[in-house]
Amino acid sequence: xxxxADPMTETSRSPARSPGRSAxxxxxxxxxxxxxxxLELRMLGLALVIGAVLSLLxxxxxxxxxxxNILDQSVVIGILSIGMTFVILxxxxxxxxxxxxxxxxxxxxxxxxxxxxxxxxxLGVLTGAGVGLVSGILIxxxxxxxxxxxxxxxxxxxxxxxxxxxxxxISGFPSDLSSIVYTDVFGxxxxxxxxxxxYLLAWGYLTYTKGGRTIYAIGSNKEAARAAxxxxxxxxxxxxxxxxxxxxxxITFSVAQILSVDPLxxxxxxxDAIAAVVIGGASLYGGRGSxxxxxxxxxxxxxxxxxxxxxxxxxxxxxxxxxxxxxMALLVERLVRARSER
Amino acid sequence: MNSAAVAGYGExxxxxASGIEKTFDRTRALAGADLELRAGEVHGLLGANxxxxxxxxxxxxxxxxxxxxxxxxxxxxxxxxxxxEALEAGIAxxxxxxSLAPDLSVLExxxxxxxxxxxxxxxxxxxxxxxGLLANLGHEHxxxxxxxxxxxxxxxxxxxEIAKALxxxxxxxxxxxxxxxxxxxEVERLFDIMAKLRDDGRALIFVSHRLEEVFAITDRVTIMRxxxxxxxxxxxxxxxxxxxxxHMVGRDIGxxxxxxGLQEEDERAPAxxxxxxxxxxxxxxxxxxxxxxxxxxxxxxxVGAGRSETAEAIFGLRPRSAGTIRLEGRxxxxxxxxxxxxxxxxxVAEDRRVQNIVPDLSVKENLLLAHxxxxxxxxxxxxxxxxxxxxxxxxxxxxxxRLLDANMLNFSGGMQQKIIIARWLLLEPKVLIxxxxxxxxxxxxxxxxxxxxRRIADEGVAVVVISSDFEELLGVxxxxxxxxxxxxxxxLPSALLDEEKLTLLAAPxxxxxxxxxxxxxxxxxxxxxxxxxxxxxxxxLCLNSVVADPAAAPGFAAGEAKRLADTRIPAALARxxxxxxxxxxxxxxxxxxxxxxxxxxxxxxxxxxxPGEAARPAAERVRERIEALNAxxx
Numbered sequence: 001x002x003x004x005a006d007p008m009t010e011t012s013r014s015p016a017r018s019p020g021r022s023a024x025x026x027x028x029x030x031x032x033x034x035x036x037x038x039l040e041l042r043m044l045g046l047a048l049v050i051g052a053v054l055s056l057l058x059x060x061x062x063x064x065x066x067x068x069n070i071l072d073q074s075v076v077i078g079i080l081s082i083g084m085t086f087v088i089l090x091x092x093x094x095x096x097x098x099x100x101x102x103x104x105x106x107x108x109x110x111x112x113x114x115x116x117x118x119x120x121x122x123l124g125v126l127t128g129a130g131v132g133l134v135s136g137i138l139i140x141x142x143x144x145x146x147x148x149x150x151x152x153x154x155x156x157x158x159x160x161x162x163x164x165x166x167x168x169x170i171s172g173f174p175s176d177l178s179s180i181v182y183t184d185v186f187g188x189x190x191x192x193x194x195x196x197x198x199y200l201l202a203w204g205y206l207t208y209t210k211g212g213r214t215i216y217a218i219g220s221n222k223e224a225a226r227a228a229x230x231x232x233x234x235x236x237x238x239x240x241x242x243x244x245x246x247x248x249x250x251i252t253f254s255v256a257q258i259l260s261v262d263p264l265x266x267x268x269x270x271x272d273a274i275a276a277v278v279i280g281g282a283s284l285y286g287g288r289g290s291x292x293x294x295x296x297x298x299x300x301x302x303x304x305x306x307x308x309x310x311x312x313x314x315x316x317x318x319x320x321x322x323x324x325x326x327x328m329a330l331l332v333e334r335l336v337r338a339r340s341e342r
Numbered sequence: 343m344n345s346a347a348v349a350g351y352g353e354x355x356x357x358x359a360s361g362i363e364k365t366f367d368r369t370r371a372l373a374g375a376d377l378e379l380r381a382g383e384v385h386g387l388l389g390a391n392x393x394x395x396x397x398x399x400x401x402x403x404x405x406x407x408x409x410x411x412x413x414x415x416x417x418x419x420x421x422x423x424x425x426x427e428a429l430e431a432g433i434a435x436x437x438x439x440x441s442l443a444p445d446l447s448v449l450e451x452x453x454x455x456x457x458x459x460x461x462x463x464x465x466x467x468x469x470x471x472x473x474g475l476l477a478n479l480g481h482e483h484x485x486x487x488x489x490x491x492x493x494x495x496x497x498x499x500x501x502x503e504i505a506k507a508l509x510x511x512x513x514x515x516x517x518x519x520x521x522x523x524x525x526x527x528e529v530e531r532l533f534d535i536m537a538k539l540r541d542d543g544r545a546l547i548f549v550s551h552r553l554e555e556v557f558a559i560t561d562r563v564t565i566m567r568x569x570x571x572x573x574x575x576x577x578x579x580x581x582x583x584x585x586x587x588x589h590m591v592g593r594d595i596g597x598x599x600x601x602x603g604l605q606e607e608d609e610r611a612p613a614x615x616x617x618x619x620x621x622x623x624x625x626x627x628x629x630x631x632x633x634x635x636x637x638x639x640x641x642x643x644x645v646g647a648g649r650s651e652t653a654e655a656i657f658g659l660r661p662r663s664a665g666t667i668r669l670e671g672r673x674x675x676x677x678x679x680x681x682x683x684x685x686x687x688x689x690v691a692e693d694r695r696v697q698n699i700v701p702d703l704s705v706k707e708n709l710l711l712a713h714x715x716x717x718x719x720x721x722x723x724x725x726x727x728x729x730x731x732x733x734x735x736x737x738x739x740x741x742x743x744r745l746l747d748a749n750m751l752n753f754s755g756g757m758q759q760k761i762i763i764a765r766w767l768l769l770e771p772k773v774l775i776x777x778x779x780x781x782x783x784x785x786x787x788x789x790x791x792x793x794x795x796r797r798i799a800d801e802g803v804a805v806v807v808i809s810s811d812f813e814e815l816l817g818v819x820x821x822x823x824x825x826x827x828x829x830x831x832x833x834l835p836s837a838l839l840d841e842e843k844l845t846l847l848a849a850p851x852x853x854x855x856x857x858x859x860x861x862x863x864x865x866x867x868x869x870x871x872x873x874x875x876x877x878x879x880x881x882x883l884c885l886n887s888v889v890a891d892p893a894a895a896p897g898f899a900a901g902e903a904k905r906l907a908d909t910r911i912p913a914a915l916a917r918x919x920x921x922x923x924x925x926x927x928x929x930x931x932x933x934x935x936x937x938x939x940x941x942x943x944x945x946x947x948x949x950x951x952x953p954g955e956a957a958r959p960a961a962e963r964v965r966e967r968i969e970a971l972n973a974x975x976x
Contacts, residue, residue: 208721208722209720209721209722210714210717210719210720210721210722210723211720213703213707213714213722214714216700216702216703217700217703217711217714219702220700220701220702220703221696221699221700221701221702223696223697224696224697224698224699224700224711225700225711226659226678226679227657227659227679227689227691227697227698228679228683228711228712228714228715228765229678229679229680229682229683229684229712229715229716230680230711230714230715231680287700287701287702288702
């Protein structure tokens with residue numbers, strides 16, 4: 001399985017140059033083969049098939065306004081999924097992102113009453129990052145199971161969201177806040193632009209930096225990573241901080257859109273994020289997956305939901321539909337991989 | 343498979359394996375292995391590291407499925423799909439790294455296969471049967487049935503494995519390198535048990551690369567090389583050690599190691615790296631050694647002696663409670679591997695799959711992993727190492743395009759190991775520690791690895807090699823530090839050692855206690871100094887000594903090797919007479935008594951040195967006393 005664009009393409013290309021064309025051709029063949037066996041590519045194929053089917057079923061699906069709809073709906077879950085990708089790559093899991101999003105949203109809402117918008121957003125993000133730091137230390141330093149720690153944080157976060165908010169929705173925010181969603185740059189909404197920028201940054205980080213490669217190495221073989229002198233402790237904690245902070249960022253976009261926040265905000269989002277990452281090809285054991293795959297996973301999730309809405313499928317059935325598609329996608333993937341590895 | 347194919351073999355053949363093949367990923371572990379086994383024999387299965395003897399054992403025991411070939415067991419073709427089926431057929435394996443459940447009791451482990459059966463367990467009847475089994479082995483009192491297996495010694499665990507095989511009434515028992523973690527006296531006891539099982543009519547396979555042991559216990563041997571059988575079912579008595587080695591290696595052994603002689607002038611080379619009184623409980627108690635620039639130092643000992651743990655403690659993988667580490671005269675105290683890497687230490691850990699390979703990273707990134715660990719900065723810094731990577735690839739004989747291979751596990755074990763070693767060479771370390779560097783590696787790669795070690799040592803790197811393969815240790819290293827039970831107990835040039843001496847030196851302290859008791863009793867009763875030593879023509883290797891009267895000190899201590907002339911009792915050591923021999927200067931009188939094991943194995947000499955003026959007991963009485971004490975300690 002091809003995982004990542006190779007960070008050393010330059011070095012790898014140069015030896016091929018000297019032996020002449022045959023080696024270069026062999027290199028191309030290898031590249032094609034890798035592309036054909038690439039999970040991201042297969043998932044992109046799946047996304048296109050789903051898109052084609054939905055556009056046949058609903059004439060509205062492929063219209064410009066619906067495409068922007070889909071992108072718009074991808075922002076919150078997309079940003080959450082970046083943090084989840086970091087966490088899952090290390091072999092962990094973050095069940096707390098939904099309630100951390102809720103808690104940060106409440107903190108943002110309360111702060112907006114007394115502070116200017118940027119300060120309020122910063123306070124929300126710091127809240128998310130702080131919760132992530134606590135989880136990260138418990139998991140990285142004290143070596144508690146990520147599942148249990150983040151399950152606990154999930155309960156604590158939700159409970160604090162209720163307490164801080166006084167069990168009611170908070171609204172009446174300055175309308176300037178909505179400008180982070182409802183402005184365009186070259187015809188592209190700022191929130192979609194931000195999403196694209198965040199994915200580019202995350203991709204660059206995971207592919208071209210020591211920290212990014214360390215995150216992969218930790219998930220693939222923590223002991224070997226440690227023995228090679230990599231900073232295992234720091235980079236085991238970092239993904240949870242990133243995940244918490246991005247949960248807060250994601251919810252900021254959501255709050256900006258509806259200018260209101262209630263203590264149930266973000267409920268169940270962790271499952272959507274985990275599903276997107278897993279559909280994108282990441283292994284829950286860590287070490288395998290990519291940010292590109294996650295983006296495709298997010299688009300698949302959002303497209304299906306959007307399509308089912310267009311087709312008038314009852315919201316009660318949508319859960320079953322999405323669940324089945326996730327499981328089928330993984331089953332097909334497992335069968336294909338089993339065959340290719342034989 | 344038809345019966346005609348079987349008819350060619352002797353009637354007594356209980357198992358016939360022919361043309362067995364097995365490939366793991368791209369590694370061809372077995373390529374046409376044959377083995378024929380009779381009831382009532384101990385059959386040696388020999389081969390160098392990576393020859394496929396363990397894989398063949400696992401095919402027979404159902405742990406591994408064969409790709410091709412035939413297995414005929416008791417006249418019927420055998421198709422094992424699991425170890426359970428093998429156990430039900432009466433085939434059991436006693437593994438090197440034991441397959442016991444550490445948290446369960448001895449009793450539960452003996453009957454572990456029965457725990458999987460439906461229905462209630464009767465602990466009462468299990469206990470009765472266990473006592474019966476152990477009595478049959480002559481060990482009814484040494485195994486506390488209710489103790490957790492995790493708290494047993496290596497030898498005791500092995501006994502549990504054997505009892506487990508007997509509980510199933512296995513007719514065929516495979517012993518896979520059973521002596522790797524046993525002391526010489528424990529080995530003797532194991533051999534007694536094996537002889538008893540053979541006499542009961544069972545068929546035993548003894549997998550080993552220790553030739554002494556193979557000649558001591560086996561009736562016939564089959565020798566494997568590179569996955570195939572090269573000598574089938576030869577009577578042991580018809581072979582010499584040299585012939586066996588030739589079969590195992592396929593060429594003269596001399597070519598494998600460029601064994602350095604005893605080089606006195608090397609002693610002036612400075613110590614680059616030293617460790618003093620290192621402790622990392624519970625595995626490492628007190629270890630000191632040093633390595634000179636350009637030297638290959640061996641760290642020898644039995645499995646479980648604390649060698650790997652010592653390396654891990656030095657490297658910051660394991661907390662230290664005491665000790666000083668010096669690199670080029672500067673004290674360092676790595677608290678994590680990153681500290682050690684940046685100080686200039688490299689460490690190739692023992693388990694490739696668990697401790698070294700990152701399977702989801704490409705070969706290139708695996709090669710550059712230690713670089714990434716040493717790298718300070720946000721980016722990758724791969725480009726800086728580009729030229730060195732190309733040089734290393736060329737030196738390893740790895741085509742540059744394979745660097746991009748996504749999965750390192752597709753390479754042979756030998757190539758994986760070379761890449762892991764290259765990972766550290768890339769950083770140009772001052773010290774390189776390698777733990778079992780040739781484990782599971784084919785013979786060609788072994789030679790290449792020895793070549794690499796020699797070359798980097800000549801370039802000035804201080805190299806430390808940990809190995810349980812004493813032949814390798816003595817062949818590769820100039821000097822060997824022997825460890826036992828977490829203590830460094832001897833530091834000797836390889837030229838003064840052989841495999842047998844090393845085995846005796848490496849004996850765990852638990853078996854040495856018995857000898858210490860003998861020496862203490864002896865020197866306590868008679869005064870003076872008691873010692874246990876191996877004697878050569880003109881040299882002595884002291885294994886143990888107990889000093890009751892310092893005035894009688896013979897001029898050597900445990901773990902030391904000396905020329906006879908350099909000791910204080912040269913006359914007695916040269917004469918080795920049946921009575922006390924007084925030195926010409928009249929200072930000391932010494933009695934030497936040869937000791938042998940119950941199997942008639944030469945175990946060296948027990949000596950008693952008394953001050954010159956002291957009253958001497960009758961030599962005959964002392965000799966009887968030594969023999970009595972020895973028998974008691976057994």
